[in-house]
Amino acid sequence: MADSTPSTPPDEERRGNAVQRFYAAFESPPRRRALHLLLLAILVVTPWLASQYMTVILTNALLYVVLCLGLNVVVGYAGLLDLGYAAFFAVGAYTIGILTQQFGINFWAAIPFALAAAALAGVIIGGPTLRLRSDYLAIVTLGFGEIVRFSARNLEITGGASGLSHIPEPTLLGWYIDSAIDFYYVFAVLAVLAYIASQRLFDSRLGRAWRYVRHDEDAAEAMGINRVAVKLAAYITGAIFGALGGIFFAVNLGAISPESFSFQQSVLILLAVVLGGMGKIPGVILGAFIVVLGPELLRDFGTLRLLVFAVLLLLIMLFRPSGIWPEKRS
Amino acid sequence: MLLQLKGVSLSFAGNTVLDAVDFGVERGRIQSLIGPNGAGKTSLFNVITGFYRPQLGEISLDGQPLIKRKPHTVTRLGIARTFQNVRLFHEMSVLENVMAGQHCRSRAGALAAVLRLPSQRAEERRIFETSLECLDFVGLTAYRDRLATNLAYGHQRRVEIARALATEPRLLLLDEPAAGLNSGEKQALIELIQRIRDARGVSVLLIEHDMSLVMNVSEHISVLDHGSLITEGTPQAVQNDPAVIEAYLGQDDEELAL
Ligand SMILES: Nc1ncnc2c1ncn2[C@@H]1O[C@H](COP(=O)(O)OP(=O)(O)OP(=O)(O)O)[C@@H](O)[C@H]1O
Numbered sequence A: 001m002a003d004s005t006p007s008t009p010p011d012e013e014r015r016g017n018a019v020q021r022f023y024a025a026f027e028s029p030p031r032r033r034a035l036h037l038l039l040l041a042i043l044v045v046t047p048w049l050a051s052q053y054m055t056v057i058l059t060n061a062l063l064y065v066v067l068c069l070g071l072n073v074v075v076g077y078a079g080l081l082d083l084g085y086a087a088f089f090a091v092g093a094y095t096i097g098i099l100t101q102q103f104g105i106n107f108w109a110a111i112p113f114a115l116a117a118a119a120l121a122g123v124i125i126g127g128p129t130l131r132l133r134s135d136y137l138a139i140v141t142l143g144f145g146e147i148v149r150f151s152a153r154n155l156e157i158t159g160g161a162s163g164l165s166h167i168p169e170p171t172l173l174g175w176y177i178d179s180a181i182d183f184y185y186v187f188a189v190l191a192v193l194a195y196i197a198s199q200r201l202f203d204s205r206l207g208r209a210w211r212y213v214r215h216d217e218d219a220a221e222a223m224g225i226n227r228v229a230v231k232l233a234a235y236i237t238g239a240i241f242g243a244l245g246g247i248f249f250a251v252n253l254g255a256i257s258p259e260s261f262s263f264q265q266s267v268l269i270l271l272a273v274v275l276g277g278m279g280k281i282p283g284v285i286l287g288a289f290i291v292v293l294g295p296e297l298l299r300d301f302g303t304l305r306l307l308v309f310a311v312l313l314l315l316i317m318l319f320r321p322s323g324i325w326p327e328k329r330s
Numbered sequence B: 001m002l003l004q005l006k007g008v009s010l011s012f013a014g015n016t017v018l019d020a021v022d023f024g025v026e027r028g029r030i031q032s033l034i035g036p037n038g039a040g041k042t043s044l045f046n047v048i049t050g051f052y053r054p055q056l057g058e059i060s061l062d063g064q065p066l067i068k069r070k071p072h073t074v075t076r077l078g079i080a081r082t083f084q085n086v087r088l089f090h091e092m093s094v095l096e097n098v099m100a101g102q103h104c105r106s107r108a109g110a111l112a113a114v115l116r117l118p119s120q121r122a123e124e125r126r127i128f129e130t131s132l133e134c135l136d137f138v139g140l141t142a143y144r145d146r147l148a149t150n151l152a153y154g155h156q157r158r159v160e161i162a163r164a165l166a167t168e169p170r171l172l173l174l175d176e177p178a179a180g181l182n183s184g185e186k187q188a189l190i191e192l193i194q195r196i197r198d199a200r201g202v203s204v205l206l207i208e209h210d211m212s213l214v215m216n217v218s219e220h221i222s223v224l225d226h227g228s229l230i231t232e233g234t235p236q237a238v239q240n241d242p243a244v245i246e247a248y249l250g251q252d253d254e255e256l257a258l
């Protein structure tokens, strides 16, 4: 990255320029396209260079990119704290698991139902609570996350504590999607789609409305923006991203259990978003990679690795409270 | 009458803020609402725009009832406002601020945005062009890409007006638009208000403490004191009304006593 942590005020000024140069370097559309193509090429060739183990880890990182970009719509764009985001991930995963494994419905045909279920969950959690101010919302979402996990553990249809297994692998044009590399590409496509969708949402009427409401609810309301409707749209959009991740997560592992969707999971996704920089797409993607790859890269520390990782994160947040990705200013 | 209030009463915890106010704004007119500090002027705006719920009374725009409507609905029906303390979206660009006004005149949702449907792109272009036109109308096109927070105070006030105009209102409510402006900017504001009415056909109701500006720009003045409308009429009539002089003198006495 272009900037380093400065220690003296003159450096501070220079950093402003460095950041501006950093952004200016990618401002022109041809350069942007070149960068996108480069990243895409890296994304495509990586599994052929990486070990099977690394491919699996990277697949998980790409899943996190999807989840983090989804939560970023809720937290970063609309400014709503959500401590139970894994619930939407769970709804997607369980719906697909139940429909394909217990009802024998074709995977692709089941996807719309899983997305609809997640959207419905978004409405159920959002509808009554979005009138509340944000601190209450955090608590309600936390409760919602736990309720979903609790239900999954205690219902018969979700397989109780042991969850669902033998979820059938999907086929695409007669090809079984089953190897590690297959799923790597599935999640790569999802991550790219999530990236494009995030960008397009940001630059849209609704994306702006989210930011207006985040900045000043009353002024937004005075401009004719229905803040409850707009927040609900953020919730539903986030829910759909989460469900998409969950759908493919379920068929990738072939088995899901309530513990995949714990409070910790929600916190980790939120952590990645905050770490990267809420609302900043490249930052959030970076955050997703750090949260997944960080503990892996620290394997040498053995049992201490999570502790070391936590301390590193703490230090980063101490020095860059608005995330590691530099702020763009005009 | 474009806007009509009948017997509007508002109180907070037994404290009467508006007391059976009958009030109206004539179509195509520039009107002012004046009164000493704490008279209830801003509260009256908040009641009209749906931010406050009056306990009693009726409000209608062009015969359409406004009571119990949410602020965003009132805006969609054609009333736009600015705030006494400028409330821009500080960390967003000037143009994005103005685009906020177009939200209620457009409709694309998340799916349309993700798929970039032709209708969505056409709508985005329309939002962009309308907002740019509003920004041009207040003379700030050159600042469109600046962050709102980096603008001089006088310019911020104009952006707020442009943003309100972008809602395509029939009636524009300005809460102390001249506060904090220098005399040159005040003169420009008078011209802007007149152009808003003349060129765009928008009726204007303003709250203002600057008496020379009020006398200059208004065709009709209403005076509010302690939540009651004490008089209204032409600038000349109001200027010479003993009740008005007394209301303002009363305020001076209080200030002296402090
Ligand atoms: N939300 C509220 N809760 C309680 N009291 C309020 C509220 N809003 C306004 N008031 C009270 O209503 C009275 C009128 O306030 P308002 O802001 O309408 O006056 P104003 O005429 O706009 O004064 P100024 O010229 O100083 O802006 C004040 O006594 C104020 O304390």
Ligand SMILES: [Mg+2]
Residues within 6 Å of the ligand: B041, B042, B043, B084
């Ligand atoms: Mg006021």
